[in-house]
Amino acid sequence: GAWYEAVAAYGGAEDDATARLYADAVYDFLGQGLTARTAGGETVRVAPRTVEPDRGKLERAAGDEFGVQSTDYAPALWVPADASNYTVGRTSAITHVVVHVTQGSYAGSISWFQNPSSDVSAHYTIRSSDGQVTQSVREKDTAWHARSGNPYSVGIEHEGYVSDPAWFTDAMYRSSAALTKHLADRYGIPKDRAHIVGHVEVPGNDHTDPGPYWDWSYYMQLVGGSNSGGEVRLTFPAYTSVSTGSTGDLVRAAQHLLNQQGYDAGTADGIFGSGTATAVRSFQTAKGLTADGVVGRRTWTALLTAGTKPVLQQGSTGAAVERLQRGLTAALGRTVDADGVFGPGTDAAVREYQSSRTLTVDGIVGSGTWGALQAGR
Ligand SMILES: [Zn+2]
Structure with a gap:
């Protein structure tokens, strides 16, 4: 001793x-x-x-009494990786969580990330025995854990060995799932297996973790998501009203958008229950809309257009244009092709919207037009 x-x-x-x-x-x-x-x-x-x-x-150097807490995730301890083992900042938005197994001990991994010669790091490491979480790299920074997947993901290491399921304790699953749920809610990451992936599933990697003993269906259940892959469909020719009792892809889209914007609609399962209704009412209250729990024209318009407000006009392309086109489809009650290209058809739709809402009719989507759309006008 x-x-x-x-x-x-x-x-x-x-x-x-x-x-x-x-x-x-x-x-x-x-x-x-x-x-x-x-x-x-x-x-x-x-x-x-x-x-x-x-x-x-x-004796007093235990995390709880002594160590510094993470500023990204309150339950985690903060033991920073050496600055030579990660990249400050990111070149992509965070869209994925990558699940790893350490092939070694919890403390050994955290310590390895602190070794300037290791050239590896992960954002978080989870202890097998009790699910304790230590953060080593800030979420805003790019940890080196999954090669091509580094720019767009948060990496979570789990103490243990791929070949030995005894390491995958319930405490570790629960702690990890709570962290992943938190990340998914914060960054709008869909809670499905297309976005919450194993290291083995990231293109261009030769690692096998987390391996065959990792219980994905239990893990995804704890995360509150779906164990199947697949994007949530957001583009529809029309956004009809959905409310309690409704089911289907439009409901799934509404749930996804609510979750993405921090209104907890639960799993995006396409079933409009009381949790979804509560989330809709909170969203409506925050936007100054009638809090009736029904996703109708105005709520759809606000939900679909939420986000940044880049200036868009003829010639603009990209995801923000798609977001605009979907919002116009809801607001005008007619289909505006959501192809991400701001052409003459989108220009006409923008002018129609501006005219009907008594905005300056110039075909330019600036803060005034975005503001009106995001307020559900
Ligand atoms: Zn790995």
Whole structure:
């Protein structure tokens, strides 16, 4: 037990909280006993023994009492990766969560991210025994965990080994799912298997994690999402009213848009229940619309156009143009082709909208026109 500080120092951590994480993991292994294979191919067995650690100066270096909390995700501890193991900022919006398995210990992984020579990092690491979460890279920054997937994803490491399901505890599943749900809600990531993926599923990677023992259907159930892939369809020729009891793709679109904007409509399952109605009323109240829980013309217009307000005019292209075209379809009650290209047809629709809402009729979608659409006018 008195070796504790030496074990902690051997972990190579730069601060006491990480040193303690590392040493505690070693003592956990001693308590459980372990079998390991050395690089030379010999098998080493360590029989279980209980060692009461004498933590010395590290006694108070536990995260809860001592460590710094994450500013991105309140339940997480903050133990930053070395600055040479990630990229500051991002080149893409966050659209995916990537699930990993560490092939090593919790403390060892966190400590490895702090090693300037590792060239790897993940945003979060989760402990098997109790689901404790440590953040190593800010969400706004690009962690190095999934090659081509790095720019658009948040990476979560899970303590354990791909080949041993015993590591995948209920505590770890629940803690990880709560984090993923939080990320999905914050960044508008659809809670489906097209966007919440394993490292193995990211193009251009040769890793197999999280492997065959990772229980995706349980995990996605805990996240509150769907275990199937697929985008939520947002483009329709008409946006008819939906309300309690309605079902189908329009309901799914409304639920998705509500979730994306921070109004918890639950799983986007296409079934308009009381949770969806409550989310609709909250959205309507926030937008100054009649809080009747019915997604009608005005609510559709506000829901479909929410977001940034870039100036758009003939020649503009992209996702914001699609958002505008869908909103015009709802607002005008006629189909405006949502192809993401602002051509003559969109120009005519914008002028029709501006004229009918007594706005300046110039075919330019600036803050005035966006504001009217986003207010559901
Ligand atoms: Zn991985």
